[in-house]
Amino acid sequence: MMFRRSRRQMEETEDMYPGPKEQRGSFENHQRRKKCGWVVCMVVLIVGLILLGMLVVYAGFALYRHYVTDVNDRRENDEYLRKLVRQVNDSPETTWKAKFNKFGVRNEAYGFTYTRNKTAIEEYMEHINKFFTSDAMKRHLKELEDFKDEDIPKEFDARIKWPHCPSISNVPNQGGCGSCFAVAAAGVASDRACIHSNGTFRALLSEEDIIGCCPVCGNCYGGDPLKALTFWVNQGLVTGGRDGCRPYSFDISCGVPCSPATFFEAEGKRTCMRRCQNIYYQSKYDDDKHFATFAYSMYPRSMAVSADGKERVKVPTVIGHFNETASTPLNTTQIRNIIMKEIALFGPTTMAFPVPEEFLHYSNGVFRPFPVDGFDERIVYWHVVRLIGWGHSDDGSHFWLAINSFGSHWGDNGLFKINTDTMEKYGLEYETAVV
Ligand SMILES: *[C@@H]1O[C@H](CO)[C@@H](O)[C@H](O)[C@H]1NC(C)=O
Ligand SMILES: *[C@@H]1O[C@H](CO)[C@@H](O)[C@H](O)[C@H]1NC(C)=O
Ligand SMILES: *[C@@H]1O[C@H](CO)[C@@H](O)[C@H](O)[C@H]1NC(C)=O
Ligand SMILES: *[C@@H]1O[C@H](CO)[C@@H](O)[C@H](O)[C@H]1NC(C)=O
Numbered sequence: 529m530m531f532r533r534s535r536r537q538m539e540e541t542e543d544m545y546p547g548p549k550e551q552r553g554s555f556e557n558h559q560r561r562k563k564c565g566w567v568v569c570m571v572v573l574i575v576g577l578i579l580l581g582m583l584v585v586y587a588g589f590a591l592y593r594h595y596v597t598d599v600n601d602r603r604e605n606d607e608y609l610r611k612l613v614r615q616v617n618d619s620p621e622t623t624w625k626a627k628f629n630k631f632g633v634r635n636e637a638y639g640f641t642y643t644r645n646k647t648a649i650e651e652y653m654e655h656i657n658k659f660f661t662s663d664a665m666k667r668h669l670k671e672l673e674d675f676k677d678e679d680i681p682k683e684f685d686a687r688i689k690w691p692h693c694p695s696i697s698n699v700p701n702q703g704g705c706g707s708c709f710a711v712a713a714a715g716v717a718s719d720r721a722c723i724h725s726n727g728t729f730r731a732l733l734s735e736e737d738i739i740g741c742c743p744v745c746g747n748c749y750g751g752d753p754l755k756a757l758t759f760w761v762n763q764g765l766v767t768g769g770r771d772g773c774r775p776y777s778f779d780i781s782c783g784v785p786c787s788p789a790t791f792f793e794a795e796g797k798r799t800c801m802r803r804c805q806n807i808y809y810q811s812k813y814d815d816d817k818h819f820a821t822f823a824y825s826m827y828p829r830s831m832a833v834s835a836d837g838k839e840r841v842k843v844p845t846v847i848g849h850f851n852e853t854a855s856t857p858l859n860t861t862q863i864r865n866i867i868m869k870e871i872a873l874f875g876p877t878t879m880a881f882p883v884p885e886e887f888l889h890y891s892n893g894v895f896r897p898f899p900v901d902g903f904d905e906r907i908v909y910w911h912v913v914r915l916i917g918w919g920h921s922d923d924g925s926h927f928w929l930a931i932n933s934f935g936s937h938w939g940d941n942g943l944f945k946i947n948t949d950t951m952e953k954y955g956l957e958y959e960t961a962v963v
Contacts (some may be wrong), residue, residue: 552840589846605633607849623921624893632888633781634737634908640749643835648744650833652758653841656713659822660844668850668962675869686876686928692727695719696876696916699942701935702788703780705748706947708912710738711933712878713756715914716960717765723875724963734768736776741800753878753912757823757961760900764817771803773816785934826867826877834947852919859954864926867958868918877960879930882907892940894927898948902956925949
């Protein structure tokens with residue numbers, strides 16, 4: 529996820545703080561001149577009182593303005609969003625239902641800038657390239673190739689296919705940290721570790737381990753699930769959940785979802801703790817690490833390597849491989865088939881997509897952007913979720929079934945369906961790893 533800080537917000541902060549502070553300083557200076565003559569003292573006192581009065585009026589005005597602007601903003605936003613929700617529910621064309629979510633407000637916001645560590649990213653790229661040419665990857669590609677198109681189920685739900693893996697049904701809550709990429713990656717890791725072990729391993733792996741100990745993966749303002757999964761291969765993940773080694777530490781009481789305005793504080797508290805919480809007696813941190821064999825991206829993409837993000841390199845991908853080796857370029861059906869085979873054989877993957885504001889008010893059904901026009905203007909941020917299945921609507925169109933990280937009160941018990949045709953043109957990315 530990436531966020532921009534609105535100009536209005538920056539101006540507000542700059543308006544409020546330096547003003548009153550300077551005035552208070554000059555008032556204190558005047559107070560200190562005790563040894564002056566009587567008249568001078570009176571003058572100074574009067575000037576001081578005037579300044580104090582101005583300060584009080586100014587602060588009161590600033591507070592009032594801040595409060596009123598805020599309330600007006602929210603009212604406008606509420607009305608606009610309630611109208612949007614009504615339009616969705618009243619339209620005969622929509623295939624989903626909306627419910628007004630008071631937390632589903634649009635945030636322009638938050639010019640959190642960070643400098644990428646070029647050396648670290650290049651190291652990760654080296655690993656990703658090495659994974660792709662490994663024998664394990666060759667075997668993996670062969671398994672996908674051997675899976676016949678006609679054997680792809682019409683509907684699929686990983687929870688039903690692997691009932692002995694409870695992590696698949698787990699609905700996480702990212703709370704006040706933009707950690708969707710880490711939450712989705714740790715979810716995929718837990719599911720695939722369980723599936724691979726045939727239900728012997730059933731713990732949740734720790735998103736906290738990623739968000740805290742893998743700075744190159746990302747931060748509370750977002751990150752890259754492919755790097756998070758590469759971290760699972762190289763550094764391993766300890767157990768998480770409530771009673772594992774490293775539970776999730778970020779506050780979840782700030783909303784469904786929390787506003788990016790809360791991420792700033794979380795980002796300040798983000799630390800790497802290489803020890804297990806007290807109640808976890810099972811193992812030491814280093815003994816609790818669980819590893820994957822290799823990580824990869826499904827859909828062709830690139831990765832920013834330079835500090836400013838302008839220099840990008842191509843990532844080797846599964847679909848890229850099949851596209852290059854095919855006699856004619858793959859069409860969307862063929863591309864989708866490869867992703868379905870991957871999920872049916874090995875388990876869930878992550879899915880990244882741009883979130884338009886109406887998505888935050890999703891209730892049930894198959895989500896499609898609404899209205900169709902102006903999608904780009906409605907994008908709130910890019911989001912990463914866990915993809916667990918698919919199906920087809922009555923009109924034959926394909927949808928993905930995914931688990932969001934906004935807790936189980938959001939959407940359809942924390943899950944959603946999303947039309948694949950409409951979203952593909954706005955960009956979807958899929959990343960995963962194999963144990
Ligand atoms: C960047 O990454 C390299 C390699 O992982 C590491 O040695 C170095 O300390 C990092 N630099 C910064 C500024 O974090
Ligand atoms: C997986 O576990 C189930 C029972 O939980 C068992 O019936 C099945 O034979 C196991 N499969 C393998 C390949 O071990
Ligand atoms: C497949 O390859 C063709 C060129 O042969 C390219 O134009 C197209 O973008 C590729 N598709 C994907 C999904 O990579
Ligand atoms: C995609 O290509 C396959 C194989 O060439 C073909 O059978 C199928 O009809 C095509 N689908 C679409 C939607 O073009």
